[in-house]
Amino acid sequence: MIKVGIFGGAGYAGVELLRILVRHPAVQLMAVTSHDEVGLKVSDMFPTLRRQVDLRFVAPQDDAFKNCDVVFFATPNGIAMTQAPWLLAAGVRVIDLAADFRIRDLAEWEKWYGMAHAAPELVAEAVYGLPEVHREQIRGARVLANPGCYPTAVMLGFLPLLEAGIIDCGHLIADAKSGVSGAGRRAEMTNLYSEITDSFKAYAVGGHRHFPEIRQELSRVVGGTEIGLTFVPHLVPMIRGIHATLYAQLTSDIDGKALQDLFESRFSGETFVDVLPAGRHPETRSVRASNMCRIAVHRPQDGDTVVVLSVIDNLVKGAAGQAVQNMNIMFGEEESLGLDMVPVSP
Amino acid sequence: MIKVGIFGGAGYAGVELLRILVRHPAVQLMAVTSHDEVGLKVSDMFPTLRRQVDLRFVAPQDDAFKNCDVVFFATPNGIAMTQAPWLLAAGVRVIDLAADFRIRDLAEWEKWYGMAHAAPELVAEAVYGLPEVHREQIRGARVLANPGCYPTAVMLGFLPLLEAGIIDCGHLIADAKSGVSGAGRRAEMTNLYSEITDSFKAYAVGGHRHFPEIRQELSRVVGGTEIGLTFVPHLVPMIRGIHATLYAQLTSDIDGKALQDLFESRFSGETFVDVLPAGRHPETRSVRASNMCRIAVHRPQDGDTVVVLSVIDNLVKGAAGQAVQNMNIMFGEEESLGLDMVPVSP
Amino acid sequence: MIKVGIFGGAGYAGVELLRILVRHPAVQLMAVTSHDEVGLKVSDMFPTLRRQVDLRFVAPQDDAFKNCDVVFFATPNGIAMTQAPWLLAAGVRVIDLAADFRIRDLAEWEKWYGMAHAAPELVAEAVYGLPEVHREQIRGARVLANPGCYPTAVMLGFLPLLEAGIIDCGHLIADAKSGVSGAGRRAEMTNLYSEITDSFKAYAVGGHRHFPEIRQELSRVVGGTEIGLTFVPHLVPMIRGIHATLYAQLTSDIDGKALQDLFESRFSGETFVDVLPAGRHPETRSVRASNMCRIAVHRPQDGDTVVVLSVIDNLVKGAAGQAVQNMNIMFGEEESLGLDMVPVSP
Amino acid sequence: MIKVGIFGGAGYAGVELLRILVRHPAVQLMAVTSHDEVGLKVSDMFPTLRRQVDLRFVAPQDDAFKNCDVVFFATPNGIAMTQAPWLLAAGVRVIDLAADFRIRDLAEWEKWYGMAHAAPELVAEAVYGLPEVHREQIRGARVLANPGCYPTAVMLGFLPLLEAGIIDCGHLIADAKSGVSGAGRRAEMTNLYSEITDSFKAYAVGGHRHFPEIRQELSRVVGGTEIGLTFVPHLVPMIRGIHATLYAQLTSDIDGKALQDLFESRFSGETFVDVLPAGRHPETRSVRASNMCRIAVHRPQDGDTVVVLSVIDNLVKGAAGQAVQNMNIMFGEEESLGLDMVPVSP
8 A cells, every 4th residue: 555645635636636545446545734724624624525534634744744655745836845855854755736846947946936946956856747758757756746737738739749840849829728726725806706707818928837837848848949839828617627729830741630640649558648539629528527638639721720629627637636647657556546537527 | 247228328317327337346338228329439429438438329129238137217207117118028127217117106197297107017016216215125126216316305304304203294395406417418498508507596386296206205204194395496507416405393392412413313324325513514516426415404593493404416316326326235236336436526 | 966985895796886876877976995905996906897987996084975975885794883973974874785784683783793883873773775665764864774685585575475464474484595796705715616616505504694684674574573584595606696485384365366466566666676477487697787676476286385486686686786776765866767777698 | 769670589699689779778679580489578588678678579571670770680690681682672771690791702601601692792782890990881881790709809809910010910820718608599409508517618620600701801901911810719618708819920029018009009999999908818707798898918928929818798799789889880879879888797
């Protein structure tokens, strides 16, 4: 059994981790922290976990964490980098669902996240946990940077095109739409039901924190070539789901059939990437509450613009599910263990 | 392995059955019908089932059904009663998620459902499948009448009060609220997104088909005593969930603590009924996509009116999940086998 | 022109007042306060008011209020009672959309609202502003207590039955459902989009602040007779709207036709109460963004339980619209002036 | 008074026309048709119009239409082209909210709409009714082609850039998102509440009927130069609203301030186009139930990609409201008459 601890169990990524881990056949849940609710029963905060989780929230200093094999951080940015060192010293591996270890350029990280980095040496060591790209490095990771939700959806969609070298890397456009749970479980006016429902908007067009992460990872795919990226996130009145609509200019003449084949062959061995048949449009609900990414590729009017549609559940493949997928790889388990949920529909 | 067939796999109860059964460790899925889509791949209609179900929809006459141990009917009312005889003759047990075998009084059934009954003898034989009341009879059932969604939520809420004989049976009120999936997957104007969203209404106040079913089953609990029931269903702009708010006049002096104890002890052995601590209010999302019923009991202002709050997922405990629970009982499996889903939240 | 000021213009009732008043032909808008946003342009907070309102939020002490004919309080409970005295002294009439002047029994008010009352003498003077009941007293009011949203919907529904003396006043049930805007524009976890959407729940079954208000006003209708009331509020995943489902036991034999006539004749002269034809069910969206209350009366199975369905928009007839209706009466204007909005549908 | 008739009063554009016209001070409503509901009271179909509209639906042949000054068609495509001739012969002007007169190239129209055109000569005569571009021609129009919802939002957003000649016309991208009412009031499975809610998807990426309309009108702005356009529509789980996110490559060096000025000066005289201050993001709800278009322009990371955000209410500025705006122009009324609705928020 893998002994697992969770830092930050009171947010949406945290409760989703709990939902998955209590059904994971190779996991023993040891302890869960909550910044504000030490002592409270986890199931008193989340009635969905009644009869499932008997633990009470503990403080970060709890001894139980030293006996863990791995600790997940579902905390705000800036926490994992301060706690990881003592956990690693105790032999505990770390999977951070926040952004502390995602950006390799420390100055860039500090600019976007507005704080000094507390553990630069761990940034250098950390492995970026997108299994479909970095599976081998993930196996041996001590510090795992779990990708952001937008980056996961955008990366998987652009990947086959970039690897094939058939698009203009200087003018990529990612028009992305997210459900509201992506904003976290925080009491903020902008996330109130009455502010969000029956409305739609773009936000952070001037610059979103996932922009440098996406640009960095896209660039690594093409050997460090600089990427020209326009990234516009939008807020959708739905709880879960990300839909990335990706646009690129083709630099090679490739017909629709070959495009489709390119995507299907790139992901043919992947458990959690499903390329839809030509002409289809994935809905976010088709992956709701599951770890799947579904992708479709189009070439409208047979023009030189390729359009990729990529959907994930932001809390699963975009957070907790991918984190468990990474844990499975790190501990030599079947990659899909505990992640065989059928999406909930309707 | 239990060999299972499904009649009516293209509706919401049907796809929910599929979601549950493909993960059920003791089930082998044999065949699925769809009235309109014979030949279509099931996963082409429901992308959530891609990589999960390889079957194509077949016609009702398909030979595969004869080799089944049990067939579920997730069809409109009036289908199961015409198909059950030949299946039973072939040794196949039948679980009907529609209403064909729920009402024992044939004249009453024909009045509410507007057609002549095709198999009166099966009505007499059928077992009403609310496990928390009729578990023993369910074990041997050949024909299982799976309860309606409203009746399940209302029955479980009134049950302890009726069995204890402490309320006035002449003036029960069930103010019930349902998500929209309860209306089924039918192309009707009244169920359009733009007609439902951001609105709330009562419907069928003059008479709803679940009224006679609830009245019949409540009456059986009190030995056939006639029940005075007012049942008002409402439509909530949400996909899944039923919330029953139940009102009854206390005829005995019982304090809040004793009321709470009464509910907790009545359901103490039940896997799928969870009585909340005193003072709590169950949300429908606390049971979303799971087979759980959560109940709270209140006595406002210490008056003589008791208020019970009862929530289920109409597609699970109110339909497909309860049907699988019944199948487990009928075939001697652990009652919760394949039904250990943690509710999805948020 | 009526010179109007608003205290508390940054909440939902406040912005709804602004939406109505900027189109009101007899109103001149003088000043608007916001507790947190003094100096901010009103239209910077509410883009819907761009090109409609040129004012900036001011502090409560602003001189402009002394020149007003009337000031609306769309503030939290406890504000109007401290500000009303100096405004009245300056000859300004006061309409409070909060609860400061609604409950005549001071001890009762202090128990439910958890604070000492700052202006008991104004409670004695205040007029309860439900025009369909107290129109004459409203004309001369200096201090107007605008009714709560639930009380408005519940009162209008029970009114004809109580006045006719044909129901048992000891066992009234009001099962009420509200949209989320009723909780106000406050950054609270429980009102987040992801907490509310696709779910339904009851709340405050043990006791809601509108309970004593409803009981008081129902009692006044029947000459002070004590009322036995069970009031259960619920939260609906929609922005606007209240649906009250009311249950009472008939004490007289009255047939459906006579019940319908009773309701129609009671409200025949009312601009803002619309009795639907027999057998209909009002939807909350049928009154969305308008000052209308729509009511239907049913007698299921011709039994002795009468069911009344009453819907309003909680922000209009349940708050800002009714406040403007009261202002019109107080200043001798046509009661519907500025309130002729057609409900928005879909 | 302008005597007005409506063909197709039972759809969403029809009921929105009614909502606007019953408050229009210069309009007399003469007659309304419904294909399926001749004889039914309009307010029996739409309770929002109780006490507002006394008419019953009539057949298209009704004599009342001959006495109209103008008839609106809120019918499916293909109806206006068959009815317009006899109305024009009777001296009645025609405003078509459908697509019959929008596309000048008949072959193109017939390809996209799948039928032969019944009145080619009227296509040649018709004026495309986007007032911000064609105001002068609209004044004298006998046949007015009211723009589609997507084309309105996309056109207004690209307009200043195209007129200024500072973008590459060969690679325009319009990523557009629409509320569900855009699909009309039709009983189709895909528009059911349970199919749409809590999900998001693109559709018709291969080709949407608004594609040729947008391309034609964009091209007219630049003197007939061919436009390279990629148009991807998406469905948002909300009732009303369109959000167009537009991408273009700058061909001139223009800083953010100059871009902002360009947009502000282009629309400075327009009542129904509101350019937001730099850095803002318009929400669709900021125009809900109003005829306003709100626009923001961004240049992320000071790169060569300009991003325009443009929002409208698809049923108002995208349909009924713009139609009334055109009627006002055609009949010499103030352009905003009857269209001064403040958007409803929350």
